[in-house]
Amino acid sequence: MTLRLTGLLLFGALGAGVSHSVQAQVRHTLTGIIRAADDGAPLPGATVAVPALGLGATTDANGAYSLTLPAGRHQLVVSFIGYASQTRDVNLTRDQRLNVPLATAGNELGEVVIEGTGTLEQKLRTPQMSVERLTAKEAKLLPALFGEVDILKTLQLKPGVQNGGEGTSGLFVRGGSSDQNLVLVDDALVYNPSHLFGLFSVFNPDAVQSVDLYKGGFPAQYGGRLSSVIDVRMREGNREKLGVSGGLGLISSRLTVEGPLGKRAGKEPAKGSFLVSGRRTYFDIFTRQINKLSEDNPDYNPIPDYYFYDFNAKANYTLGPKDQVFLSGYYGRDQFGFNSQGGFNFGFSWGNSVAAARWNHVFNSRLYLNTTASFTDYQYQVSNKLDQFSFNLGSNIRDYSLRTDLDYAPNERHALKLGIQATHHDFGVGRLQAGSGDGSLNIGSTVGYTGVEGALYASDNFRPSDKWQLEYGLRLTGFRSGNQGYVGLEPRGAARYSLSPVTSLKASYALMYQYVHLVTNSGATLPTDIWYPSRLSVKPQRSQQVAAGVSFLLGEGKYLLSNEVYYKWSQNQVDFKDGAQLFVNPDLDSEFLFGKGWAYGNEVYLEKKTGRTTGWIGYTLSWSKRQFLPQRGTSGINNGRVFFPNYDRRHNLTVVVLHQLTERLNLTGSFVYTTGNATTLPAGRFAVQDIYGENLTAVPIYPDRNSYRLAAYNRLDLGLVWKMKPTNWFPESDLTFSVYNAYNRRNPYFVYFDQVRAGGEDTPVTSFRARQVSLFPVIPSVTYNFKF
Amino acid sequence: MAINRLSFFRRLSWLLLLAPLASCDLEQDIDVDLPALPAQLAVECYLENGEIPRLTVTETVPYLASPEPVVPTDVTVRLTLANGQTETLRFFPGINPVTRKAYTHTGTRRLAARPGDTFRLEVTDTKGRRVTGTATMPARVPIDTLEYKFNDLPPERREAYVLTRFQDPVGVGNSYLLQIHRDSISDEAEVDYDVEDRLNDGTRFALGTSFRFDPGDTLLVTLYHIDRPFFLFRQSVQDARNANGNPFSQPSSIKSTVEGGVGVFTVLSYDRKQLIIPQP
Structure with missing residues (x-):
């Protein structure tokens, strides 16, 4: 449990005088859990406030809150976006527990129509800046590529977050690369959060509750990556009744079963719940049929098989008034296969396995303990077979992790966090096995390492006055692989100052270390990526970020306008030599190049969360730069000149609008405009004939890396969610229509140079031309979702 | 057998991405403004x-x-x-x-x-x-044996693969180029690839092909023992060419074996054998 006693001052004008007057009084602590009334699921981020005192708290990831108040009668307001607020009168004579169920606004779209305050005020008041929260419910309303809702892709619509290319789910946060994101699902690490070469993320929206994205000002409990924290929380199952939900889409279907564990006691929900969710794509079913119909055609080239599937499971159980356990798991695989008619078989599979077990213990209303054991594994395997010859290669990384986090709130002004974490890494950097059935060929090679990573942290959320709130902490990290070890001290700090009840100033600083490195020179998330520890010449990556911002609550609390500036500087950034041998290389460290990075920018964000029309507008002006000086017998990159990484974007504008037309009809739209990718095109060429043969081959000569800009990217997506009338079979169902790239813009995916010939393939080349390739035209889709 | 690059997987991933949309007109000519490089x-x-x-x-x-x-x-x-x-x-x-x-x-x-x-x-x-x-000039490495084997398809679709075996000298750093020509070395090679002994130094190599040769084919199998600079030049040429048109590939500079310009200067050392694929 990560108690977040942010001490909200909902009515800041009253704050100062009241807080001084109550200090001398007897105080008691009110604790409890805020749950959804329909399924008993905890509601993280709900607000429990005493408006008369200007005091309040938000619930943590388990829906738990803790609020210290003067003894006596108080009127509590419990609210959460999408749920009807509740008012409760309490007479506080001792420390008490109060669990409050909140009813939804009556339909799934309710969260965008319910009038209420809370979230925007929370964002205004918290010292935590550079954080974005997105719920699966919000993501499900937005139009999606092929109708496949993807919570990570939706995060790309937030300021400061860039994508890696058309349609991909990779996130590039404030000038950082995609391997510098710490992706957690229920506190367990996910190394490669992508399916289908990055087109879809591994997170099934039916199994996800919400995701928090930290772009800066990282709290001390997070570490291990430089650029961002993507904290995904899985949904807990329904504690009230057994339920089934799912969806039928263009390329995949989903099914989720959830229900209570144990019996209900009166009006209280069951002691536990479970949730099992799975999905699978099915275009392989069609391609197999096509192949079967053409198997008699000797000239036919079979279409390769491809599909992915994943499973999510979560269970929780309340052992007693002070103990609760949670089990979470994820298993997903992408499978690619090709069987030629000539006896050549090719198989390629990759995926993550993740498991976490957490024990939550409440010592008392001020002291909580969470202990989590987790396991994560990412692997890929390639296998070829030609007659009696076989060839297999693969790589994996596996972590075993144990962490304990203690939350202690000695009084209403302080909320302390202490924690310790240890992780054992197994780096299977490369495995190769080649052999023949007759034993005449047998080659095997394995390159692997182990590493141990540890962390110790402490932080305090301190509210010295009504105007000031501080969050500061220190994280001590260490890493050891082989005979080498590294230690890092990572100070973190954030501050909020309230200029007025509707205006806050914020600032933050964070230093981060990253001890594991992604070995890739593709610039994209691929299944063949390899992770490598800090060892030999490969030092830990390091970055520091400062950010400052101002937030205004406008329109009587309906709008929040924020502006943040940031500057990030990084050392020991990694890249690779030209033509580096990255696979099964026992001297892989010698292929690394090391450099510096800088990123800075300004993010403007206007959001509206209440009313019939909600959404946000974000604009980012940013620069990201890197420099790799001559080193290790090479000229570095670009002979040491500064260059832009391909995800550098000068301008990025996103507009997201959700509008409830009627109770059953919801219209959505999103628009994206961004500067084109930086890329490298060959500026020159020369001819090579090779040893024999008369054919001339044009060999490209490349100028400085990423010296060319693709055309600007812009796209409009439209969506419509039509909630259908309840039937006996399906009390809840909807049809979700999406139009991706509504005005059919041919956005650049990449550019290549082509030869123009006088006639067929054997005729002479007459000229060369540049061709721009787009990935997706306008793509309409429809998805049917149901729940019973 | 050594693996030189993962570029195959990048090409594969690109093919996978584009396969569903291959029928759409998603390409267009554009004008590009490229920096002027000095002529070398x-x-x-x-x-x-x-x-x-x-x-x-x-x-x-x-x-x-x-x-x-x-x-x-x-x-x-x-x-x-x-x-x-x-x-x-x-x-x-x-x-x-x-x-x-x-x-x-x-x-x-x-x-x-x-x-x-x-x-x-x-x-x-x-x-x-x-x-x-x-x-x-590198030492000549002789071809030990040439083998072939037919697939199990009906006679009209029967094709053979060819296996070239040779002994790699002890000591890491040897690189090879295998070329197989059909009928004449003047034509473009049917098979043309490089390997190195990074992972299997001093062992007996077996370099294979896919099922692609027909009964009656006369094959000229050439095994070049090439020096390291020539091997790196060939790799860099392949990388540079593959990067043109592959969004997942990082463009590579050419590793010339000469200084002051671009290109290759090497001495060939090879063994060549003829193999006639008989009727099955």
Whole structure:
């Protein structure tokens, strides 16, 4: 449990005088859990406030809150976006527990129509800046590529977050690369959060509750990556009744079963719940049929098989008034296969396995303990077979992790966090096995390492006055692989100052270390990526970020306008030599190049969360730069000149609008405009004939890396969610229509140079031309979702 | 068998991404503004024992320039032989009737080269450009055996693969180029790939092909033992070409075996065997 006693001052004008007057009084602590009334699921981020005192708290990831108040009668307001607020009168004579169920606004779209305050005020008041929260419910309303809702892709619509290319789910946060994101699902690490070469993320929206994205000002409990924290929380199952939900889409279907564990006691929900969710794509079913119909055609080239599937499971159980356990798991695989008619078989599979077990213990209303054991594994395997010859290669990384986090709130002004974490890494950097059935060929090679990573942290959320709130902490990290070890001290700090009840100033600083490195020179998330520890010449990556911002609550609390500036500087950034041998290389460290990075920018964000029309507008002006000086017998990159990484974007504008037309009809739209990718095109060429043969081959000569800009990217997506009338079979169902790239813009995916010939393939080349390739035209889709 | 690159997987991933949308018109011609690179001398020279030394000197050009090679006429080529004698190759453009390769400069005497012999090349022009290179002839590595095997398909679709076996000398750093020509070495090779002994030094190599040869085919199997610079040059050329049109690939600079320009200067050392695929 990560108690977040942010001490909200909902009515800041009253704050100062009241807080001084109550200090001398007897105080008691009110604790409890805020749950959804329909399924008993905890509601993280709900607000429990005493408006008369200007005091309040938000619930943590388990829906738990803790609020210290003067003894006596108080009127509590419990609210959460999408749920009807509740008012409760309490007479506080001792420390008490109060669990409050909140009813939804009556339909799934309710969260965008319910009038209420809370979230925007929370964002205004918290010292935590550079954080974005997105719920699966919000993501499900937005139009999606092929109708496949993807919570990570939706995060790309937030300021400061860039994508890696058309349609991909990779996130590039404030000038950082995609391997510098710490992706957690229920506190367990996910190394490669992508399916289908990055087109879809591994997170099934039916199994996800919400995701928090930290772009800066990282709290001390997070570490291990430089650029961002993507904290995904899985949904807990329904504690009230057994339920089934799912969806039928263009390329995949989903099914989720959830229900209570144990019996209900009166009006209280069951002691536990479970949730099992799975999905699978099915275009392989069609391609197999096509192949079967053409198997008699000797000239036919079979279409390769491809599909992915994943499973999510979560269970929780309340052992007693002070103990609760949670089990979470994820298993997903992408499978690619090709069987030629000539006896050549090719198989390629990759995926993550993740498991976490957490024990939550409440010592008392001020002291909580969470202990989590987790396991994560990412692997890929390639296998070829030609007659009696076989060839297999693969790589994996596996972590075993144990962490304990203690939350202690000695009084209403302080909320302390202490924690310790240890992780054992197994780096299977490369495995190769080649052999023949007759034993005449047998080659095997394995390159692997182990590493141990540890962390110790402490932080305090301190509210010295009504105007000031501080969050500061220190994280001590260490890493050891082989005979080498590294230690890092990572100070973190954030501050909020309230200029007025509707205006806050914020600032933050964070230093981060990253001890594991992604070995890739593709610039994209691929299944063949390899992770490598800090060892030999490969030092830990390091970055520091400062950010400052101002937030205004406008329109009587309906709008929040924020502006943040940031500057990030990084050392020991990694890249690779030209033509580096990255696979099964026992001297892989010698292929690394090391450099510096800088990123800075300004993010403007206007959001509206209440009313019939909600959404946000974000604009980012940013620069990201890197420099790799001559080193290790090479000229570095670009002979040491500064260059832009391909995800550098000068301008990025996103507009997201959700509008409830009627109770059953919801219209959505999103628009994206961004500067084109930086890329490298060959500026020159020369001819090579090779040893024999008369054919001339044009060999490209490349100028400085990423010296060319693709055309600007812009796209409009439209969506419509039509909630259908309840039937006996399906009390809840909807049809979700999406139009991706509504005005059919041919956005650049990449550019290549082509030869123009006088006639067929054997005729002479007459000229060369540049061709721009787009990935997706306008793509309409429809998805049917149901729940019973 | 050594694996040199993962570029195959990048190409594969690109194919997978595009496959569903292959029928859509998603390509268009565009104008691009490219930086102007200075013109360099480009050299291509493969010395071979018993053959007259010849080489091609051209210039690098902007990528979108005319496809006709730019051949400088003011170039002087000097070849220093293993015995220290220097021969000036004259500018006399022509086509090698055996290999059908074009050349710009040629010698007059057949070359005598033995494994371990070192040769030096100097190419200069009147603009002050100077390209130099040094190459040593590797030892010949003989082909042990050539094998073939047919697939199990009906007779009209029956094809064979070919397996080339040889012994790699002890000591990491050996690289090989396997070429298989059908009928004549003047045609483009049916099979053309490089391997190195990074992972299986000193072992018996077995280099295979896919099922692609027909009964009755006459195959010329050539195993080149190539030096490291030539191997890296070939790899970098492949990488550079693959990067054009592959969004997942990082463009690679050319690792020339010469200095002062681009290109390759090497001495060939090979074993060649003929294999006739019989009727099954």
